[in-house]
Amino acid sequence: MLAGLRDIQRFTIAATDGDIGIIKDFLFDDRAWTIRYMYVDTHKWLPLGEKVLISPISLREIDTDDEKIHVALSKQQVKESPSIDEEKTVSREYEEILFSYLGYGYYWTGPGAWGEYAHPTALVNQQALEQANSNLEEHDKSKANHLRSIDELQGYDVIAGGETVGHIHDLILDTDNWEVPMLTIDTHNWLPGGKKLLLAPKHIDDINWLEQRVHCTLSAKDVELCPECDHDLLNDADYKLKVKSALQSLPGA
Template identity: 50%
Template sequence: MISYKQLRDFDIHATDGDIGGCKDVLFDDQDFVVRYLVVDTNNWLPLSRKVVISPISIARVARDEEKIHVNMTSQALKDSPSIDEHKPLSREYEETLFKYFGYGYYWIGPGAWGDFTHPTELADQEMQESLNELSEKPSNHLRSCSEVHGYEVSTQDDEIGHITDFLIDPESWSLKLLVVDTRNWLPGGKKLAVRPADLEKIDWSSHKVVFKLSHDQLMARPEVDMDKLQDESYVQSMLLKAE
C-alpha cells in the first residue's frame, strides 16, 4: 500500500520529463477508489496551473524515486482541461477530460472501474466509444483527501479522534483503509486502521466521520506501522485484523 501523505511528496513524471508534484487526491465516496491525482504544475507552467491525472494514465509508482510515472507527454498534460481547485469537479468536466484522453468512462458498468478490475484497462476503449456516447450523466461522488484529513471521528458511543491518513492500493487504486489518530482523545494516542465498510457517513457540514462501530470495536482495530506498508504479509495481516 501507499498512503495519501506519501503521495503528496511524489513528483509526476511524464514520458519526457517531470511535470509537477501531487497536491491532492480525489476519491469516490461511494466506491472508495481514487479517481484523480491533482497535480501542481508550479515551476513548469505559469501561474501554477492545476490539472488532474486519472489512474488510467499511471504506468507505475516508483517509491524509491518518489515518482509517479504516467503514460503521457508533458505537452498532452499541458493541453488537458484545467481545474478550478476551489470548485468541485463536475461530471461534465470528467466527460471533457476523458474525451480529451480517449478513455472509456469508469461510470459505465457495474464496478469501480466500469467493466474492468484495473483502471489502466480503460485506456484503450475503442469498443466503448458508442457506449460513452449513450451514457447517462449520473452525479459523481468526488471528495478531496486534503478536505477529509483532520475530520473528527465519532463512534456510536463518543468522539474518539480524527482522520489522519488514507491507505491506498496503487494497482487498483482502491482506498483500503482510513487511519484514525486518537491522540486528541487518548494520551500518547494510536493510529488505527479502519475499513471504509465501517463508515456510517461522512458529514460534510460538521466536518465529521461517523463509524458504525462502538468505542471498543474501533479501539480494537489494528495500529498502523507506516514503515511496513511495502511488506505484503504485514498489509494482508492488517487488513484481516481490520475486519
C-alpha cells in the first residue's frame, strides 16, 4: 500500500495489549530512502510522557479505517525499552542496544535496505539476529546511520537548475517495505494553480541540511513535466501506471 506520511502521522500505535501513543514523526535513512522508525508520543500512557522509537520490524498490521498501526510488542516491552535523548541524534550505538533488547537482526549488516531481507518484519526472527551478529564484524560500527527527521525535511526548498521550484510537502511510503518511492513537492509559489507534483528519490541529487534545501537533478522545465499527486488514487492501478510512466520519461530515469 502507498500512503502519504502526513496521513499516517496521526495514527495511533497499538501494542498487543493496548494503545501506547500517537506517531509524532518519522526517522528516515536519507541514503536508502527508507523509514527506519516511528517516533511515538506516549504522554497519555506513560506518566513522564516519554517519546519512544518503534521500528517497522515490529509491524503486524496497518488499519487505515481505525487509523492504527498494530505492532508485535507489549506495553511492558515498550516501557522498558532503552531510553533515548530527544536532544541528540539516534546513534548506531543506540540502535545496537535497542535491537539487542528487542532481539532484532541488524538492518545495516546486509546489502539491501533491510540487510539480507526485502521486508523489515523478516528481521524479527532469531535466525536474522544470529546472521546479523555473525556479519557485524565485517561492517564499520562507526559508520553513520544517516537518520533524519521527516518533520525537519518537510518545508525544505527544492532547487532545480539553480531555481527554487517549490518545497517538500510530503513523502510517499510503501508499507510493504517501508521504502520511500516518491516525494511530493508543493509548487504553489512557483507554478500557477499550486500543483503538488511527484518526484522519485533518484531525481534527488543532494539534501543540504544546513541550508534546508533539496537539490534535484532535473531542470525547472523538467519539473513541470512531473506527474501531479492525487492521494486518493495512490493505490489505483491505472494511476500508478500513469505516474510510473511519467517519472520514467524524465531525464536520467
